[in-house]
Amino acid sequence: MDRQILLEHIAVPGIETFDVFRSKGGYNAVAKVLKELSSEDVVAEIKKSGLRGRGGAGFPTGLKWSFIDKKSSKPKYLVCNADESEPGTFKDRYLMEHLPHQLIEGMIVSSYALGVNTAYIYVRGEFKYIIGILNKALRETYSNGFLGNNILGTGYNLDIHVHPGAGAYICGEETALLESLEGKRGNPRIKPPFPASKGLYDSPTVVNNVETLAVVGPIINMGGEKYASIGLGKSSGTKLISACGNINKPGVFEIEMGLPVEEFIYSQKYCGGISNNKKMKAVIPGGSSVPILPANLILKTAKGIPRLLTYESLSEGGFETGTMLGSGGFIVYDEDTCIVRNTWNLTRFYHHESCGQCSPCREGTGWMEKVLHRIETGEGRSHDMDLLVSIASKIEGNTICPLGDAAAWPVASAIRHFRNEFEFHVAHPEIVKIKDHGSIEKYT
Amino acid sequence: MPGFKIDHIQYKKNNLKVEFSADTLEKVEKIIARYPAECRKSALLPVLHIAQEEFGGYLSVDVMDYVAVILGIQYIEVYEVATFYSQFYLEKTGKYVIEVCRTGPCAICGGEKISEYLQKKLKISDGETTSDGLFTLREVECLGACGYAPAMQINTEFYEHLTVDKIDTILDLLTKNTNTEKPEGSRWTDKFF
Numbered sequence: 286m287d288r289q290i291l292l293e294h295i296a297v298p299g300i301e302t303f304d305v306f307r308s309k310g311g312y313n314a315v316a317k318v319l320k321e322l323s324s325e326d327v328v329a330e331i332k333k334s335g336l337r338g339r340g341g342a343g344f345p346t347g348l349k350w351s352f353i354d355k356k357s358s359k360p361k362y363l364v365c366n367a368d369e370s371e372p373g374t375f376k377d378r379y380l381m382e383h384l385p386h387q388l389i390e391g392m393i394v395s396s397y398a399l400g401v402n403t404a405y406i407y408v409r410g411e412f413k414y415i416i417g418i419l420n421k422a423l424r425e426t427y428s429n430g431f432l433g434n435n436i437l438g439t440g441y442n443l444d445i446h447v448h449p450g451a452g453a454y455i456c457g458e459e460t461a462l463l464e465s466l467e468g469k470r471g472n473p474r475i476k477p478p479f480p481a482s483k484g485l486y487d488s489p490t491v492v493n494n495v496e497t498l499a500v501v502g503p504i505i506n507m508g509g510e511k512y513a514s515i516g517l518g519k520s521s522g523t524k525l526i527s528a529c530g531n532i533n534k535p536g537v538f539e540i541e542m543g544l545p546v547e548e549f550i551y552s553q554k555y556c557g558g559i560s561n562n563k564k565m566k567a568v569i570p571g572g573s574s575v576p577i578l579p580a581n582l583i584l585k586t587a588k589g590i591p592r593l594l595t596y597e598s599l600s601e602g603g604f605e606t607g608t609m610l611g612s613g614g615f616i617v618y619d620e621d622t623c624i625v626r627n628t629w630n631l632t633r634f635y636h637h638e639s640c641g642q643c644s645p646c647r648e649g650t651g652w653m654e655k656v657l658h659r660i661e662t663g664e665g666r667s668h669d670m671d672l673l674v675s676i677a678s679k680i681e682g683n684t685i686c687p688l689g690d691a692a693a694w695p696v697a698s699a700i701r702h703f704r705n706e707f708e709f710h711v712a713h714p715e716i717v718k719i720k721d722h723g724s725i726e727k728y729t
Numbered sequence: 730m731p732g733f734k735i736d737h738i739q740y741k742k743n744n745l746k747v748e749f750s751a752d753t754l755e756k757v758e759k760i761i762a763r764y765p766a767e768c769r770k771s772a773l774l775p776v777l778h779i780a781q782e783e784f785g786g787y788l789s790v791d792v793m794d795y796v797a798v799i800l801g802i803q804y805i806e807v808y809e810v811a812t813f814y815s816q817f818y819l820e821k822t823g824k825y826v827i828e829v830c831r832t833g834p835c836a837i838c839g840g841e842k843i844s845e846y847l848q849k850k851l852k853i854s855d856g857e858t859t860s861d862g863l864f865t866l867r868e869v870e871c872l873g874a875c876g877y878a879p880a881m882q883i884n885t886e887f888y889e890h891l892t893v894d895k896i897d898t899i900l901d902l903l904t905k906n907t908n909t910e911k912p913e914g915s916r917w918t919d920k921f922f
Contacts, residue, residue, distance in 0.1 A: 360765075372832045372871040405763075410778070410816045411828075411872050413885040446763040451774050451814035454870065468773030468806075470813040486768055529834045529875035536876050573833055614875070616834055630833050634870050640813075 288515055290503045290523050291496070292539045295383055301418065303425035306386040312431055314502035315393045319439040322505075327398035331501065333509030335521035340366055340457075340494030341572060341612040343596050350491060352481035353399055359488040363396045363404040364466065367495050368450050368457040370409055371572035372634060373614030376525035377495035379537040381408075381415045384499065385422035389445065391501035393431060396443050399491055403444050407462050410451040419447050454638035458686045459492040461640065472642045473686035496525055517543030520595035524613050526555075531565075531619035533557035546570070546592045546599075547584050550617065563619040566724070567702075570599055571611020573631050574691030576698030577624075578608050604698065621723045624706045628699040629657035635692035646689040649680040653696055660707060663714030670700050670707050740790050740819070747795040753783055757799065769800045773810055776800065777817055786826070787818040815869065823858045823865035825903055828882045831868040834875035843879045843891050844868055850900065863904065 289295075299305035306312070318327050332347030353361060365388065369377040381388060388406075396404050408416050423445055426432045434442045448466055450456050456465045460474035463485050484490020500522065504512045513521045520542035526549070529535045534557035540549065549555045550565065559565050568583040569575060585591055587606040592598050599610045618627065636650035653676050656669050677693035684690070700707060709725045710717045716728050749757060757776055764771035776796055777788060784792045793807040800807075811817045818826070829844050844855075847866055851859055858865040874880035877889035888899055 369873050370871055373834050373875050375873045375875050375877075378873050409873065410774075410814070411882060414887065444763075448763075448771075449775055449778060451778065452816035452869075453814050465774065466771060467768065468770035468800075468802075468810065470809055486765060527876055529878060530837055535878075616875070618837065622837060627833055627837065630831075630836050634832050637870055 288523055288541045289539050290507075290512075290515075291380065291384070291387065291500055291525060292537075301383060301385060301422070303386060303422070303429055306384075307429075310506070311386050311502075312390050312393075314505040315390055315397075315431055316437060318394050318397055318505060319437055319441055324398045324400060327394060327505065330505060330509040331398070334504045334512035335509075335516075335519065336497065336500065336504060336512070337520070337596065338494055339496035339500075339524065339613070341371065341574075343610065346493065346497055349481070349493075350395075350399060352479065353491055354482045354489040355400065357482070357489045359486075360403065361399055361401045362485045362488055362490040363392065363399055363401040364459075364462065364485060364490060364492045365392060365404065365406040365495060365498055366457060366459065366462055366492050367406050367408040367412070367415075368462060369412075369495070369612075370454040370457050370638075371574065371612050371614055372631065373529055373569060373616040374527055374572045374612040375529070376527040376537050376613060378412060378415060379527070380495055380499055380525070381412075382418060385418050386426070387499045387502065388419075388495055389422060389426050389432075391498040392445055393436070393443060394501050394505055395491075395493065395498055396445075397441060401491075402442050403446075405466060405485075406445065406447045407456070407466055408447060408449055409456070410449050413449070416447050416449055423447070453640075454634075455640045455686070455688060458688065461686065462492060463490065470640070472640050473688075475685055516541055517593065517595050518597065520597060520610075524594065524610070526594065526613040526615050528556045528615040528617065530615075530617040531560050531563065531622070532617045533560050540594055542593075542595045544594045546594060549594060549615075556615075556617065559617065559619050561619070563621065565617060566620045566622050567618045567624065569608075569614075569616040569618075569695075570594075571609045572614035573616065573634065574687075574694055575609040575611040576604055576607070576694050577702065578606075578698075579702050582606055582702070583608075604694070605701070608698070620726065623661075623723055623725065624699055624703040625657065625661045625710050625717075628696055629654065629661045631695050632657050632692065635688065639688060639692070643684040643689065645680045645683040646692065649676050649689070650692045652676050653692070657696070660710045661717065663710070663716075663718035665707075665711035665714070667711055669711065670704060673697075674700055742790040742794065745789075745791045747784065747789075747791045749780075749783060749799075753779060761800070770802050770806065773800060773802070773807065774814070777807070777811060781817060786822045786824070787820055821858070823863050825863060825883050826865045826867060828867045828869040828872070830870070830872045830874065830878070830880050832871040834871070835878040835880055838878035839891075840879035843881070843893075843896065846893050846896060847881075850896070864900075 294300050294309045328350050336346045337343040453471045455461045456471040458473050461471040465471045480490040516522045523539050523541050527537045538555050551558045565580045569577045586601045596610045600607045632654045636654045639646045639650050641647045677697040680689045681693040760775050761772045788811050797804045797807045855868045879891045880889045
């Protein structure tokens with residue numbers, strides 16, 4: 286369970302530079318695929334590895350690649366989604382800051398596999414210092430002959446450009462990202478057509494997350510079968526988990542899939558337990574849009590089986606008693622947390638970030654924010670919980686992109702598991718009107 | 730929906746002469762060259778970032794129209810983008826724009842108190858600028874710094890693990906304009922393009 290693939294050399298001084306990265310075997314995968322493998326071989330290797338998209342959806346990467354329209358006469362594009370904005374998620378930033386060449390290596394291999402000659406890295410606008418790091422790394426890669434024309438004398442050409450966003454969560458959705466890259470508002474497109482046939486500039490396009498692309502190099506080096514043997518079942522390989530909230534050691538950890546959640550939270554190697562010796566109240570394990578679970582259900586499934594960090598184990602029990610691995614943005618809440626306040630806060634986020642294209646999301650997120658705010662500030666009404674569940678259910682599934690679902694799930698799950706706290710807020714306005722009332726447990 | 734507030738503000742074109750310097754223009758041409766020749770509009774976001782930096786920290790109607798001409802697109806195509814993204818400012822800002830995170834993970838790690846302290850210390854509310862024109866304060870959504878909470882961004886720099894004392898130090902340094910000395914834990918870049 287100690288296996289480090291992406292972060293193996295993270296502690297090596299200077300690993301962010303081309304020379305040091307190269308001295309640790311970096312870019313060997315580029316040399317190998319360009320000289321020894323066909324593009325089909327590379328896709329086959331990624332399929333064998335069982336790699337699943339690390340941005341949140343967990344879609345098999347090799348399969349996604351195989352959808353690209355090879356017969357199209359238009360140029361093909363690879364776009365790296367570095368618009369990391371899901372609350373609780375900061376793993377891509379960590380990767381790009383410390384291992385920019387790991388991403389570039391993966392992008393070269395992936396571009397070759399897809400027949401791409403121009404690739405873009407779409408970085409969220411707030412990460413300006415990351416853009417500086419990436420541009421510096423790209424310049425080094427060009428000057429060492431791994432990018433540009435006739436790479437390593439093989440006749441293969443590739444340019445990679447960095448493109449800045451400007452502050453919009455919605456641009457993490459792949460079709461909104463493509464709109465934004467075309468210089469437009471980040472309004473998601475209706476699918477189909479999928480980007481694999483009509484993406485950037487109506488050309489066949491693959492959009493992959495930073496972590497997904499970064500692991501492509503190591504997979505080529507070790508072989509797809511070897512990678513598939515790491516991890517557990519259909520959750521192959523390792524995953525970066527960014528842990529935050531009320532824990533002793535927040536940060537980014539690479540875990541082998543299958544690590545027990547309990548060990549991840551309490552081991553000194555990872556989160557180091559709950560800060561200030563408090564008790565754990567709840568966890569959102571995959572970025573703020575996945576369902577929140579109370580402590581007992583995050584540690585063990587409803588059937589009493591210890592929960593593991595895999596796509597399958599975390600979703601065991603469906604939305605009734607389970608959640609999702611999502612982006613691996615692991616937010617831990619201690620016993621003092623007010624669930625109502627936290628749910629209101631996250632709903633305000635989704636309201637702010639809704640692009641406004643679909644009415645259920647544009648209006649619904651605002652209604653939910655308003656109702657949650659009145660409950661939190663002691664103005665709640667007895668039917669408000671049912672009202673929230675009803676609004677959430679009418680947003681979910683009725684929007685062009687998944688932001689609607691992402692806004693509905695946190696509200697629905699908070700009420701499902703912590704309904705008593707919402708009811709207490711409505712019943713005791715005198716208590717919740719106190720600012721910083723924190724958890725209501727101490728009043729009950 | 731970022732930018733919905735602007736419905737109530739009148740924006741006027743002042744017909745001021747707006748032009749990039751020769752150096753900047755060269756940089757802009759290089760950026761445009763990253764995209765296919767018929768897709769100049771793709772350069773809109775990066776060029777607006779540059780325009781905002783070059784022309785006083787915000788995008789006036791004159792500046793947006795100038796960018797439209799450079800990219801060969803309609804004015805409205807620039808307006809609709811400039812009003813969509815939260816990092817484009819349509820009104821004059823202070824020299825330093827403080828963007829303090831208000832989202833969940835920062836909020837449970839003391840972010841709300843940090844925001845309150847900043848308002849008290851600078852004597853301004855969310856969205857306002859100090860009378861000396863030095864600081865603009867904005868509460869923003871998740872900065873992707875959740876593990877280093879509470880966090881804020883000042884112009885292009887990230888400041889993390891914030892405490893009241895640390896904010897005092899940072900603001901003092903910026904006020905004295907000796908910000909070559911960075912408080913521990915800050916991340917920055919001088920040139921991001």
